[in-house]
Amino acid sequence: MKKLLTSFLLAMLLVLGALAQSGGELHFCLRSEPKTLNPLLAADDASETIRYLTGGVLVRVNRLTQELEPGLATSWKVTNGGKTITFELRSGLRFSDGTSFSADDVAFTMQQLMDPALHSPTGDAFRASEGKVETQVLPKNHVRITFPAPIAGLDRLFDQVAIMSAKSPQQEMAVLGPYYVSENKAGSYLILKRNANYWEKDSAGRQLPYIESVRLDIQQNRDMEMLRLTRGEIHFINSVDADYFDKIAAQDPSMAHDAGASLDSEEMWFNQVANSPLPAYKKAWFTSTNFRRAISEAINREDIARIVFRGHARPAIGPVSPANKFWFNAKLQAHPFDQKSALQRLAQDGFHLKDGPLRDREGHAVEFSIITNAGNKARERMATMIQQDLSGIGIKLNVVTLDFPSLIERITHSYDYEACLLGMVNDELDPDAQMTVWLSSADSHQWNPSQKTPATPWEAEIDKLMRAQASTLDPKKRKEDFDKVQEIAWQQEPFIYLVNKNALSAVSPALHNAHPVVLRPQVYWNIDQLSLSSEVARNH
Amino acid sequence: MNWARTTAIVFLVVVSGACLLANFIAPASYAHQFRDEPDAAPSQQHLLGTDDLGRDRFSRVLYGTRVSLLLAPAAALLSSLLAAFIGGIAGFTGGRIERLVMAGTDLFLSLPWLFLLITVRALLPLNVSPIVSVLITFAMLGCLGWAGAARIICADARSLSRSDFILLARASGSDGFRLFWRHLVPNLKPVLYAQFWISVPVFILTEANLGILGLGVAEPLPSWGSLLRELEGFSTMSGPAWQFVPLVLFILVVSSFHLVLTKEELAI
Numbered sequence: 001m002k003k004l005l006t007s008f009l010l011a012m013l014l015v016l017g018a019l020a021q022s023g024g025e026l027h028f029c030l031r032s033e034p035k036t037l038n039p040l041l042a043a044d045d046a047s048e049t050i051r052y053l054t055g056g057v058l059v060r061v062n063r064l065t066q067e068l069e070p071g072l073a074t075s076w077k078v079t080n081g082g083k084t085i086t087f088e089l090r091s092g093l094r095f096s097d098g099t100s101f102s103a104d105d106v107a108f109t110m111q112q113l114m115d116p117a118l119h120s121p122t123g124d125a126f127r128a129s130e131g132k133v134e135t136q137v138l139p140k141n142h143v144r145i146t147f148p149a150p151i152a153g154l155d156r157l158f159d160q161v162a163i164m165s166a167k168s169p170q171q172e173m174a175v176l177g178p179y180y181v182s183e184n185k186a187g188s189y190l191i192l193k194r195n196a197n198y199w200e201k202d203s204a205g206r207q208l209p210y211i212e213s214v215r216l217d218i219q220q221n222r223d224m225e226m227l228r229l230t231r232g233e234i235h236f237i238n239s240v241d242a243d244y245f246d247k248i249a250a251q252d253p254s255m256a257h258d259a260g261a262s263l264d265s266e267e268m269w270f271n272q273v274a275n276s277p278l279p280a281y282k283k284a285w286f287t288s289t290n291f292r293r294a295i296s297e298a299i300n301r302e303d304i305a306r307i308v309f310r311g312h313a314r315p316a317i318g319p320v321s322p323a324n325k326f327w328f329n330a331k332l333q334a335h336p337f338d339q340k341s342a343l344q345r346l347a348q349d350g351f352h353l354k355d356g357p358l359r360d361r362e363g364h365a366v367e368f369s370i371i372t373n374a375g376n377k378a379r380e381r382m383a384t385m386i387q388q389d390l391s392g393i394g395i396k397l398n399v400v401t402l403d404f405p406s407l408i409e410r411i412t413h414s415y416d417y418e419a420c421l422l423g424m425v426n427d428e429l430d431p432d433a434q435m436t437v438w439l440s441s442a443d444s445h446q447w448n449p450s451q452k453t454p455a456t457p458w459e460a461e462i463d464k465l466m467r468a469q470a471s472t473l474d475p476k477k478r479k480e481d482f483d484k485v486q487e488i489a490w491q492q493e494p495f496i497y498l499v500n501k502n503a504l505s506a507v508s509p510a511l512h513n514a515h516p517v518v519l520r521p522q523v524y525w526n527i528d529q530l531s532l533s534s535e536v537a538r539n540h
Numbered sequence: 541m542n543w544a545r546t547t548a549i550v551f552l553v554v555v556s557g558a559c560l561l562a563n564f565i566a567p568a569s570y571a572h573q574f575r576d577e578p579d580a581a582p583s584q585q586h587l588l589g590t591d592d593l594g595r596d597r598f599s600r601v602l603y604g605t606r607v608s609l610l611l612a613p614a615a616a617l618l619s620s621l622l623a624a625f626i627g628g629i630a631g632f633t634g635g636r637i638e639r640l641v642m643a644g645t646d647l648f649l650s651l652p653w654l655f656l657l658i659t660v661r662a663l664l665p666l667n668v669s670p671i672v673s674v675l676i677t678f679a680m681l682g683c684l685g686w687a688g689a690a691r692i693i694c695a696d697a698r699s700l701s702r703s704d705f706i707l708l709a710r711a712s713g714s715d716g717f718r719l720f721w722r723h724l725v726p727n728l729k730p731v732l733y734a735q736f737w738i739s740v741p742v743f744i745l746t747e748a749n750l751g752i753l754g755l756g757v758a759e760p761l762p763s764w765g766s767l768l769r770e771l772e773g774f775s776t777m778s779g780p781a782w783q784f785v786p787l788v789l790f791i792l793v794v795s796s797f798h799l800v801l802t803k804e805e806l807a808i
Contacts, residue, residue, distance in 0.1 A: 303575050307575060307578050307592070307593060307594065308593075367667065368667070369666035369667045371666060377769075381592065381593060384573075384593060384759045385573065385593065387759065387760060388571070388760075398667055398668065398758065399758055399760075400666045402661075402662050403658050403662060406659075406662030418666065418667070
């Protein structure tokens with residue numbers, strides 16, 4: 001049924017595309033100034049937006065179907081056990097400045113990308129092991145790239161690699177994507193103009209993109225962004241908070257788009273670091289699976305989704321959101337809200353209710369603090385709701401909001417905290433992107449980072465499974481391994497996943513062909529297919 | 541005493557009385573979440589409706605006002621005493637000591653207190669109850685808020701120490717401490733009194749600002765800071781009227797504190 005709907009939507013996009021009005025200027029806001037216009041160095045949201053709008057890539061992940069589609073390459077093949085990928089490139093393409101595109105540009109981009117001196121964040125994903133990356137320019141517009149070690153999901157990684165020109169005097173400003181940067185007023189706005197040499201055409205043979213130019217205003221204040229949308233000064237807001245979303249929906253339901261559960265999650269975890277400055281009895285609580293499971297069962301996730309996110313979230317199940325169609329383990333269900341079961345689990349570890357508070361075997365009243373970042377209203381509300389939920393099983397929770405640097409200092413250096421509530425932003429569908437979280441030796445293994453050897457058998461098992469899935473190219477085998485990782489995470493709950501927020505966006509009726517999806521960039525993933533209403537287009 | 545001053549005093553007394561009797565007046569616990577009624581409109585059960593988590597807003601306003609209204613004067617008293625001690629001694633002794641103390645005071649005034657407050661808040665132990673957290677917040681405000689008042693008191697003390705009655709007391713054989721305690725401090729009272737009343741709304745505002753940054757009083761204990769956070773954001777302008785009750789009360793109380801001062805005290 002879902003596939004049928006997706007196919008229908010794609011067909012609609014093609015039909016609407018054929019009827020689309022060309023011209024006009026699309027307006028939207030960036031929350032900060034792009035730190036770089038070099039696509040290989042893009043790491044912040046604003047720079048990634050510019051990369052998406054201007055960069056030509058060999059292959060593109062379709063944000064709607066989550067499938068890989070041809071871009072500058074018409075076909076590709078991964079061989080040599082995942083070490084080599086060969087692309088067949090489109091011929092006759094030109095960069096925005098008129099420079100011709102060839103396999104040499106791909107070789108140049110790879111050489112730049114893997115240059116250790118450049119410190120490219122995009123390049124990090126390709127650095128599975130030490131060694132040289134070789135790029136061979138083959139006859140008939142073919143190019144072959146060989147890595148020193150197999151890389152799982154290799155082809156999908158090229159969705160992030162914008163090809164740069166080896167010959168253009170404009171260097172990174174010469175692009176192969178739908179737009180090029182025409183004007184950059186630092187701290188104020190950027191103007192992108194249509195790339196007349198863009199390779200793609202619509203079904204009627206018309207040159208894409210339809211919209212003549214894009215103006216990106218740098219606007220940190222979300223209230224101002226909202227105001228500008230309601231005044232018609234901008235055409236969409238890519239990501240909207242639940243509070244704002246409901247206000248937009250109340251004003252004009254056609255503007256509010258809820259694409260369903262996103263890949264992002266909100267979760268809490270306990271500090272399980274062996275040398276943390278916590279008393280021994282608290283360390284014993286936090287390392288107990290029964291304790292963590294009990295806390296999880298005592299939290300009413302449905303209420304959090306309904307009240308904090310106004311129904312625009314769903315109880316989280318595990319490390320993978322159901323929005324990740326391929327990798328989500330559909331056998332798992334969200335932990336139910338069951339305080340009776342929570343007390344039974346706690347009783348197995350000797351916890352008991354005495355004179356009101358819950359006490360451990362030695363008689364310590366169960367009380368702990370949870371830290372979260374100050375200024376994030378949703379997290380503060382979640383923590384307050386958890387506070388009331390845990391009081392239902394006799395646990396006293398102290399909510400502490402800290403400025404972000406102090407919080408990071410505590411969770412990454414001093415380990416002077418008991419529990420932490422934060423969120424995880426997921427851009428990547430492939431589990432390889434979560435290696436730094438799940439490997440016990442990793443820095444981002446938040447509950448107990450940088451372990452020399454796995455502290456528990458289940459962490460050792462996760463290490464083994466994560467490495468196994470990363471070293472094979474067979475998607476079925478990888479899925480089996482990562483399903484097991486999700487099952488262990490569900491059973492052990494080192495992270496207590498709370499909710500997956502919905503992907504919410506607001507789109508002006510003047511913008512046509514917009515079909516917001518859960519993957520970033522939610523609204524303008526099909527930027528070359530978007531068009532403005534004839535009135536708006538005429539006015540520009 | 542003019543009518544505005546009288547009204548302000550009566551208003552402050554009524555508000556303080558209502559807050560002190562919050563345990564008896566409040567229809568619900570300030571922390572209890574009525575989860576089936578988030579953002580509810582006023583009703584018989586919830587006189588001012590509920591907040592975004594379903595907590596009774598009337599109860600939270602009562603308890604929040606109690607927190608801010610009791611602890612802000614306490615912090616003001618602490619800062620006024622510190623200002624009297626530091627500024628009084630500096631002004632009374634004069635010379636190098638005065639210059640040294642005032643240089644220290646100027647340095648203290650030039651420090652970015654918001655960042656210091658954030659840093660100190662981050663260094664505090666995490667497992668403290670909301671009551672202790674609020675006491676720490678206001679104690680910090682009291683300890684940090686003396687510098688401005690100390691400069692004024694120093695100037696006043698310097699002027700007093702050169703006055704005839706001090707010269708007479710000195711000539712009569714009064715020495716340092718007696719001169720300071722028996723003759724100088726009683727004459728500093730009007731300026732101290734004015735500084736105290738000026739500090740109260742300043743501390744209320746500072747706590748509210750910290751609360752808006754999420755660094756004030758810990759949940760679930762309400763304060764004016766946390767109550768005003770509900771109004772954060774431009775979109776609340778179109779919100780229901782009862783949402784603005786904490787803001788109106790806040791403005792009235794702060795204004796009343798200013799009206800309580802006489803013209804002479806304000807001139808100081």
